[in-house]
Amino acid sequence: MGHDLKLIAGQFRTDGDPVDIVPVTVGHINDTYIVTTTAGICSPAAPGWGTRGTTPEGGGATRYLLQRINQIVFRQPPRVMANIVRITEHIRAKMAKTDPELGSRQLTVIATHDGGGYYTDADGNFWRMYNFIKHAVTYDTPRSAELAREAARMFGWFQRMLIDLPGPPLYDTIPGFHDTPRRFDYFQEILKTDVRNRAAKARTEIDFLFRNAAICGVLPGLAERGEIPIRSTHNDTKINNVMLDERTDKGVCVIDLDTVMPNLSVHDFGDLVRTATCPAAEDECDLSKIAVDISLFDALAQGFAEETGVFLTPTEKNHLVFGGILITFEQFIRFLTDYLAGDVYYKVHREDHNLDRSRTQMKLVQSMLKQEETMNGLVERAYADAPESTT
Numbered sequence: 001m002g003h004d005l006k007l008i009a010g011q012f013r014t015d016g017d018p019v020d021i022v023p024v025t026v027g028h029i030n031d032t033y034i035v036t037t038t039a040g041i042c043s044p045a046a047p048g049w050g051t052r053g054t055t056p057e058g059g060g061a062t063r064y065l066l067q068r069i070n071q072i073v074f075r076q077p078p079r080v081m082a083n084i085v086r087i088t089e090h091i092r093a094k095m096a097k098t099d100p101e102l103g104s105r106q107l108t109v110i111a112t113h114d115g116g117g118y119y120t121d122a123d124g125n126f127w128r129m130y131n132f133i134k135h136a137v138t139y140d141t142p143r144s145a146e147l148a149r150e151a152a153r154m155f156g157w158f159q160r161m162l163i164d165l166p167g168p169p170l171y172d173t174i175p176g177f178h179d180t181p182r183r184f185d186y187f188q189e190i191l192k193t194d195v196r197n198r199a200a201k202a203r204t205e206i207d208f209l210f211r212n213a214a215i216c217g218v219l220p221g222l223a224e225r226g227e228i229p230i231r232s233t234h235n236d237t238k239i240n241n242v243m244l245d246e247r248t249d250k251g252v253c254v255i256d257l258d259t260v261m262p263n264l265s266v267h268d269f270g271d272l273v274r275t276a277t278c279p280a281a282e283d284e285c286d287l288s289k290i291a292v293d294i295s296l297f298d299a300l301a302q303g304f305a306e307e308t309g310v311f312l313t314p315t316e317k318n319h320l321v322f323g324g325i326l327i328t329f330e331q332f333i334r335f336l337t338d339y340l341a342g343d344v345y346y347k348v349h350r351e352d353h354n355l356d357r358s359r360t361q362m363k364l365v366q367s368m369l370k371q372e373e374t375m376n377g378l379v380e381r382a383y384a385d386a387p388e389s390t391t
């Protein structure tokens with residue numbers, strides 16, 4: 001609060017001067033604002049990245065998206081931005097050749113006046129600006145199987161776009177993000193001290209965790225032995241991080257790129273399965289509402305396969321369902337750990353809130369384990385039907 005938003009927005013190479021800045025309330029990580037400028041007097045586009053794709057929209061106004069990077073989650077914003085500039089440039093350069101129209105609707109980092117990718121204010125906050133993606137919408141929940149399919153297709157498309165990203169691997173913007181064995185070790189440490197005497201109330205959940213702890217080591221084992229490749233992946237594959245055309249509901253672009261880093265493809269699919277196959281809330285108390293909707297899962301598998309069929313290895317395809325189990329199990333561990341630790345990471349709004357959250361995740365894992373065979377069959381069919389090549 002209390003940021004001089006006009007001064008901050010004025011640091012970037014916008015067409016026209018910022019005249020109106022309003023906060024966006026969707027999204028929980030970064031502070032987001034829509035900036036409108038008077039684009040009557042267009043400044044000449046500077047060479048290189050940072051100003052393309054920002055043509056005036058008519059009516060003399062142009063919009064941009066201004067974001068303050070959350071430094072509690074992202075400790076090294078310059079690295080985040082270095083990744084994002086590389087990613088967005090690469091995607092737009094590829095799209096310019098294959099689909100210029102859609103290419104012009106991709107995220108573009110707007111440069112600061114001195115050509116940087118971000119602005120640091122006097123208080124040490126990091127700010128970035130993007131072009132505003134026009135005529136596109138995001139949805140928080142999969143309102144239909146078609147929407148789930150399209151979101152999954154876009155995350156698969158995103159991985160495909162980054163397959164030939166030149167240069168060194170991207171920075172790890174959150175080190176150890178899916179280091180599940182480490183999260184299991186941390187859980188055991190917290191359980192030992194049980195500072196709030198809560199373990200007794202979570203006996204069933206703790207037992208379930210220990211009984212299924214072998215889940216944690218499977219993917220790190222495959223990665224260490226080189227049996228599954230590390231790729232540039234999104235790592236926050238909620239469906240509201242895909243923008244869809246407001247008229248056609250077809251995917252336009254993938255946003256929220258802070259967590260794009262080297263990781264496993266199956267993690268991205270897994271987080272989609274965790275977040276998009278059960279419409280109930282993450283803290284739902286009525287556990288009878290928690291289950292994988294198999295038709296939504298089928299849609300996710302089909303959408304993801306459509307784009308990734310051409311490059312995923314057989315081992316990756318064989319572990320997609322496991323990815324869902326793993327990511328959900330990992331989230332279960334994180335909620336349960338935070339409950340035992342005394343709610344230090346996730347904000348709570350009622351007693352036992354984190355325990356309730358851990359229970360939904362546990363139920364979801366159980367639902368996946370029960371339907372594992374069916375889900376694997378659907379994945380197999382989706383890849384059998386997927387195109388052999390794509391442009």
Ligand SMILES: Nc1ncnc2c1ncn2[C@@H]1O[C@H](COP(=O)(O)OP(=O)(O)O)[C@@H](O)[C@H]1O
Pocket residue numbers: 024026027028029030031032065107130131132133134137138240241255256257
């Ligand atoms: N470039 C953009 N153009 C238009 N809307 C955007 C753009 N980037 C983000 N949004 C909107 O703002 C919301 C929050 O942005 P996001 O980058 O996902 O932040 P968070 O990390 O807080 O989720 C998105 O769900 C989307 O609706």
Ligand SMILES: [Mg+2]
Pocket residue numbers: 027028240241256
């Ligand atoms: Mg988001």
